[in-house]
Amino acid sequence: MTAELSPIDKAKYAAARKSVDFVENGMKLGLGTGSTAAWMVRCLAERIRNEGLKVTGVATSSRTADLARELGVPIVGMDDVKWLDLTIDGADEFDPNLNLIKGGGAALLQEKIVATASDRMIVIADAAKEVAQLGAFPLPVEVVPFGWRTTMALIEETLYSLDVLNREVALRMDESRPLKTDEGNFILDLNLRRIGNPRQLALVLNQIPGVVENGLFIDICDIVVIGNGDGRVTVRDINSGRVEDGSVDLAQSANIFADLGE
Structure with a gap:
């Protein structure tokens, strides 16, 4: 084996x-x-x-x-x-x-x-x-399906005030449809490349309406x-x-x- x-x-x-x-x-x-x-x-x-x-x-x-x-x-x-x-x-x-x-x-x-x-x-x-600094792997953020495009726009806007290198956000797909978690939610993947302050980012993301939880474990x-x-x-x-x-x-x-x- x-x-x-x-x-x-x-x-x-x-x-x-x-x-x-x-x-x-x-x-x-x-x-x-x-x-x-x-x-x-x-x-x-x-x-x-x-x-x-x-x-x-x-x-x-x-x-x-x-x-x-x-x-x-x-x-x-x-x-x-x-x-x-x-x-x-x-x-x-x-x-x-x-x-x-x-x-x-x-x-x-x-x-x-x-x-x-x-x-x-x-x-x-x-x-x-x-890694020396988090961020090369896209950061997953779990969001409720209702108004997910609005939630994504709010995340994109919020990222401009934070210490990250890139601000691309994408809905995770399962072939031709949005991937659903065990709880029936969607996943947004944040391609940030570098996260300067993970603790701050985790706190700020979870204040955005529609965000259920983020993938930063601090x-x-x-x-x-x-x-x-x-x-x-x-x-x-x-x-x-x-x-x-x-x-x-x-x-x-x-x-x-x-x-x-x-």
């Missing part, structure tokens, strides 16, 4: 594999959305199967919930648990302060609700997601696990300042799908 994985998939697997080491018996977990998070769900399912690990999961999207149930990871609703011990999720970008851009998978609203209702958030990512992430294609992993804890280097056995990924009946 590892021979069939691209270097980027090996890096995602390495980060995901390391992240589930933080999971302890009896935890209530937030399970993220996206390709890296999908690896994490598979690694978590393997621990449940092989070690008898007991956890309760809250999924951040219907896609993650479907995958988790398929693999035997128990899933409940957010209101059933109210608070979580740990959330593990991916990111589209992260900066040195572990501020994030998320929402490439159109699940940013549920992801932010789950992450902020957790004692800790761990982000898993390949090394390419690390002061939410506690730990980032960075994976590399050769199996090396780096764990950074923003609270303690610790940086730990290690590695995972990439050969284990050869058995993940077979062991889980995939």
Whole structure:
């Protein structure tokens, strides 16, 4: 299996594999959305199967919930648990302060609700997601469908007063129609190239009528696990300042799908 994985998939697997080491018996977990998070769900399912690990999961999207149930990871609703011990999720970008851009998978609203209702958030990512300054990845903003063109115009006008390099805003499409989130909302992608003040931008965007939530995660992430294609992993804890280097056995990924009946 590892021979069939691209270097980027090996890096995602390495980060995901390391992240589930933080999971302890009896935890209530937030399970993220996206390709890296999908690896994490598979690694978590393997621990449940092989070690008898007991956890309760809250999924951040219907896609993650479907995958988790398929693999035997128990899933409940957010209101059933109210608070979580740990959330593990991916990111589209992260900066040195572990501020994030998320929402490439159109699940940013549920992801932010789950992450902020957790004692800790761990982000898993390949090394390419690390940036000196946020903004190269388009910033997703979830908006209600009613009056979305007006909301987009208000966002475009607001951007002129903010420290960004570019101000292009586009409606995210699903083939020939607007993409809809699990909540039935639309996504506007802001191609800003550089975000000078992420905290200010996040606050201002959420004041615009029609905006439900934005993809800037500020002061939410506690730990980032960075994976590399050769199996090396780096764990950074923003609270303690610790940086730990290690590695995972990439050969284990050869058995993940077979062991889980995939």
